[in-house]
Amino acid sequence: MIDLKRLLTPSGLAAAACLLTACAHTPPPQPAEAAAEKPAQKPKSVVRVEPLPKQELTGQILYQTLLAEIAGQRGNHGLSASAYLDLARTTRDPRYARRAAEIGLHGRDLEVALQAARLWVELDPESAQARQMMAGLLVSANRLEELQPHVAKLLAQEGDNIGDGLLRLNRLFARYPDKKAVMHIVDRLTMPYVGLAEAHFARAQAALNAGDWKRGVTEIDKALALKPEWDNAVLLKAQLQRTETPEVALETLRSHLDRHPRSREVRLQYARHLVDARMYPQARAEFQRLLVDYPGNADVVYAVAMLSVQLSDWTTAEENFRRLIGQDYAEIDTVRLYLGQIAEERKQFDEALRWYATVATGEQYLAAQLRIAQLLAKQGKLEAGRRHLQEARTTDGADRVQLLLAESQLLRDAGRTTEAYELLAGSLAAQPEQPELLYESALLAEKIGRHDVMEGNLRKLIRLKPEHAHAYNALGYSFADRNQRLAEAEELIEKALKLSPNDPFIIDSMGWVLFRKGDNAGALTQLQRAYAIRPDPEIAAHLGEVLWVLGRRDEARKTWQDAAKAHPGNEVLAEVMKRFAP
Secondary structure, three states, X not given: OOOHHHHOOHHHHHHHHHHHHOOOOOOOOOOHHHHHHOOOOOOOOOOOOOOOOOOOOOHHHHHHHHHHHXXXXXXXXXXXXXXXXXXXXXXXXXXXXHHHHHHHHHOOXXXXXXXXXXXXXXXXXXXXXXXXXXXXXXXXXXXXXXXHHXXXXXXXXXXXXXXXXXXXXXXXXXXXXXXXXXXXXXXXXXXXXXXXXXXXXXXXXXXXXXXXXHHHHHHHHHHHHHOOOXXXXXXXXXXXXXXXXXXXXXXXXXXHHHHOOOOHHHHHHHXXXXXXXXXXXXHHHHHHHHHHHOOOOHHHXXXXXXXHHHOOOHHHHHHHHHHHOOOOOOOHHHHHHHHHHXXXXXXXXXXXXXXXXXOOXXXXXXXXXXXXXXXXXXXXXXXXXXXXXXHOOOOOHHHHHHXXXXXXXXXXXXXOHHHHHHHHHHHHHHOOOOHHHHXXXXXXXXXXXXXXXXXXXXXXXXXXXXXXXXXXHHHXXXXXXXXXXXXXHHHHHHHHHHHOOOOHHHHHHHHHHHHHXXXXXXHHHHHHHHHHHOOOHHHHHHHHHHHHHOOOHHHHHHHHHHHHHHOOOOHHHHHHHHHHOO
């Protein structure tokens, strides 16, 4: 005997009872005379009535309903969905079909869920819920050819809300991989509604997802012709233009703001586009204007502060960062870190240390500890800085390596290169395959003339990390700088360039090895490209030397002098200038 009280939970009994109710006869309608006696009332809303069959509650129906529900409660979703689907077919009750579809979906049996959903739509063709489930299942099954009539029906049922329905259209296909196919079906589904701006917005959005920028702009222009003040359409147009013509996207946003200066979201996106274009003064002006509209918006305050840092306006930066202190701002430790850096820029070292000390354990903790150590060393307290790094609280192995590398850098900056190398070499003995220790100890080994150690560490690193572009570059550059094994040096640097083709330091190495091989014209091309990407003082030293050898001595002097002004005290640059232009 089955103990139904034990097997069925209250939720299961409720579901079963609800479904069993469907099998009973609906009560007969009241006589017309009785209805007429009641005063006429205006209906509050129209409630759609499901087309339920008149079905006697038989023993077989009761048995199958309980079987399906018990199976579902026990986790046997396949049996449960099949039993409900069979009941839906025999009783023609849409509620059984809905239950079968839901359980099939829950049990991840897509085929059963589809069969049940099709039957549900057949039994209740006006049910928006049935067609929504059917549409979702067809998208999951990658069956777009079956989808269109169901979505078309859903759109037709939107009535006065058709605009909102069209704007939701692309969400339905968000997980479908073939975005061009989606664009074509969106075109067909929106055909009856081309007089609405939302239809063209949906088409433009589908074109954006498919990467067809020009088509997207054409459609969004049609939307704006129908609805000129629509901020979201302007934002979408700028998004479409940004990939190929970012300056045109900026103009789109700017011209809309000229006509509609109160469009806050457009102004916010305009400000962000200005940041991406590195137009920092203009971007800050826009964010400051937004502060008038969003006086308590922490993200806008943060943006103004960050842009002020970019412009070296420490007063405005500090003022806005301080506004965030005491607020429940998600990036509060980043704010504290920047306040410390601003204090450093102003030579307020004690205040900087206080800010860094307030950074809690988390994403910015390591950066704060490194700044504390560097600041102590800058004040002549090298050993205090080293102790701080050694005592920093961290359980993360990668962070411990970074603390060790930072300590070696303090020693190197203090001119104690041999101690810096020995520090890393000692740690490398305990973890001989740690990539960063291998790389940094190799660079230090070269500084103290241990070229055999440098080469051994870098070759080991290349074996462990064959995609490590800078390992190839460091080894190749070392050979080129010592004017040795130039063919091998060029081969190593070529490998590095394949892995990282736009890295200015690797391009500089290629220029230098070409110079060593006597290809001055080729060297100049590479070095000019490297310096254009990054005006680093050591790249400037190489570029000036090649210009000097080519007889372009005024250009060489200017290159060195400009770099020396930007980077006073660089040893490599100073040595080259002393050698060629004392």
